Amino acid sequence: MRRHRKPCQVCELGSRVVDYKDERLLSRFLTERGKIIPARLSGMCARHQRQLSRAIKRARHIALLPFIRGYNR
Amino acid sequence: MTREYELVYIFDSTLEEAPINERLERFHELLKCPESSEPISGINHWGRRTLAYDIDGKDVGYYVVVQFETRPDLLGELERALKLDEAVLRYLVVLNEGLKPVTAAVSEEAEPATAESTDGDAVKSESTTDGEAVQSESTTDGEAAQVAPTEPAASEEEKE
Numbered sequence: 001m002r003r004h005r006k007p008c009q010v011c012e013l014g015s016r017v018v019d020y021k022d023e024r025l026l027s028r029f030l031t032e033r034g035k036i037i038p039a040r041l042s043g044m045c046a047r048h049q050r051q052l053s054r055a056i057k058r059a060r061h062i063a064l065l066p067f068i069r070g071y072n073r
Numbered sequence: 074m075t076r077e078y079e080l081v082y083i084f085d086s087t088l089e090e091a092p093i094n095e096r097l098e099r100f101h102e103l104l105k106c107p108e109s110s111e112p113i114s115g116i117n118h119w120g121r122r123t124l125a126y127d128i129d130g131k132d133v134g135y136y137v138v139v140q141f142e143t144r145p146d147l148l149g150e151l152e153r154a155l156k157l158d159e160a161v162l163r164y165l166v167v168l169n170e171g172l173k174p175v176t177a178a179v180s181e182e183a184e185p186a187t188a189e190s191t192d193g194d195a196v197k198s199e200s201t202t203d204g205e206a207v208q209s210e211s212t213t214d215g216e217a218a219q220v221a222p223t224e225p226a227a228s229e230e231e232k233e
Contacts, residue, residue: 062163063134
């Protein structure tokens with residue numbers, strides 16, 4: 001049986017673009033360890049999943065998001 | 074031909090405002106070209122923020138976000154200067170996709186007219202307004218954002 005597809009959360013916000021500086025939004029699409037949640041689980045549309053993964057990687061570079069959450073040597 | 078960029082600096086948080094501003098001026102001097110004598114279109118001091126992970130043994134950084142317009146070939150010189158400066162912990166240069174920065178909510182009221190005239194095309198100005206919509210939503214709806222994080226977690230459980 002085919003499962004019901006979740007609507008894309010960013011589309012529902014009425015937005016076409018994901019901003020890498022908005023770490024509150026981005027952190028919704030990370031696991032508790034800080035990995036990016038795949039589109040098949042998050043229900044993101046392909047366009048927004050692409051934008052999101054790029055935005056998360058940028059946000060990690062400027063230390064808005066951790067590469068690994070809970071990693072403190 | 075010029076392009077629009079966005080630049081995020083992370084400065085050493087032990088620096089005062091004055092030396093940071095002096096450095097910003099020095100860096101921005103490098104961006105001047107005949108096509109755009111006033112390359113900087115927006116400077117946003119986020120101030121001191123806790124870093125998500127240590128950079129050079131420091132856990133706090135001073136963030137500055139700058140929008141500017143310049144020729145692509147001038148970026149190399151800017152990046153060289155940024156890499157040489159020990160006070161810059163990290164920087165990020167990206168093409169500006171027409172989004173307004175999150176904390177610029179105050180200045181946004183005055184800006185749309187100039188933004189539209191420089192953009193020229195409808196698609197870009199549309200994305201600008203969309204971006205504002207998301208950001209205002211995410212900043213005002215604290216509760217909504219708090220509720221939402223359960224969503225991805227729930228979908229993870231589905232997998233099992």
